[in-house]
Amino acid sequence: MTIHREGTATITLTFVVLALLNGALFYWFPANPALCWTVFGISLILFLFIISFFRIPGRVLNQDEQLVIAPADGRVVVIEETVETEYFKDKRLQVSIFMSPANVHVNRNPISGEVKLSQYHAGKYLVAWHPKSSTENERHTVVIGNGRQEILVRQIAGALARRIVNYLKAGMQVKQNEEMGFIKFGSRVDIYLPVGTKVDVALEQHVKGGQTVIARLG
Template sequence: MKIHREGSATILLTLLALAVINGFVYYFTKDYPVVTWGLLIVSIVFWLFIISFFRVPSRVFKADENLIIAPADGKVVVIEETYEAEYFKDKRLQVSIFMSPANVHVNRNPISGEIKLSQYHAGKYLVAWHPKSSTENERHTVVINNGKTEILVRQIAGALARRIVNYMKAGMKVQQNSEMGFIKFGSRVDLYLPIGTKVNVALNETVRNGQTVIATLA
């Protein structure tokens, strides 16, 4: 396991802030070791929790041009046909993955192909499971064309996730399971697939990026 580069500044700043707080509290409560030791233990646990947000576990990825691989860790919260208004402007099969603060937060490309669209949208910070979060929250949309079909992947910020990182640019050629981006502190990733695509997961199923097969392309 390694720590993602997006976490370097956050981890360091958190450590410095905790050091200052502990030093300040120790100065005024050094005659009360229960207080100082208690705060130190809580601080260490909190710092380790922050580090866990940015972990990148070692995994053996599943690669197959006929499969759509999970772009994120989390739980499947939506499987339904819906109208996609930004790019396709027609009905698509939506599969949404909710990422909790405890999940791995790296997002990966679910298929190989060419990036046709990479577009950031500012927006609100509704809770990620809110029905309108897909269209009203801060989000980043990526469309990948593999020569046979196109799928849309949308990173969505939530109430806690206030920063979406996306590395994709229009015209780029990407490989399945390569890094698409990172959402700090969890949130949600939506997939929009062609109608009729065979979905291989069920509602409330836990999935892992780079490993779980979300769907099979026709």
């Protein structure tokens, strides 16, 4: 397991703040060891959680150009036909993955190809499972085309997630499972597929980014 580069500043700041807090408590309240050690224990748990949040576990990634691979860890909360209004402007098959704070938060390219669109949108911070979060929340939309199909992936901020990082720019050639971006502290990723695409996941299924097959391209 390694730590993602997006976590360096957050982990360092957390360590400094907690170290100062605990140092002050042990200095000013030496006669109250129960308080000092309780706060130390809570601080340690919080610090380990922050480190865990930015983890990149060692995985054998699933590579196959006929497959759409999960761009994120989490739980499948939506599988339905809907109208995608930003890029395709027609009916698409939407698959949505909810990422809890305990999930790995690296986002990966579901297919290889050329980046056709990479667009950030400011917005609200509705809870990630809210039906309007896909169109009203802060989000970043990416479209990747492989010459046969185009797949739209949308990173969506939630009530806790207040920073979306995306590394892609229009015109880039990207490979399946390379890092697309990162969302801090839980959120959601939507995938828009051509109608009729064979989906290999079910509602409430837990998926792993870079490993789980979401769908098979025709």
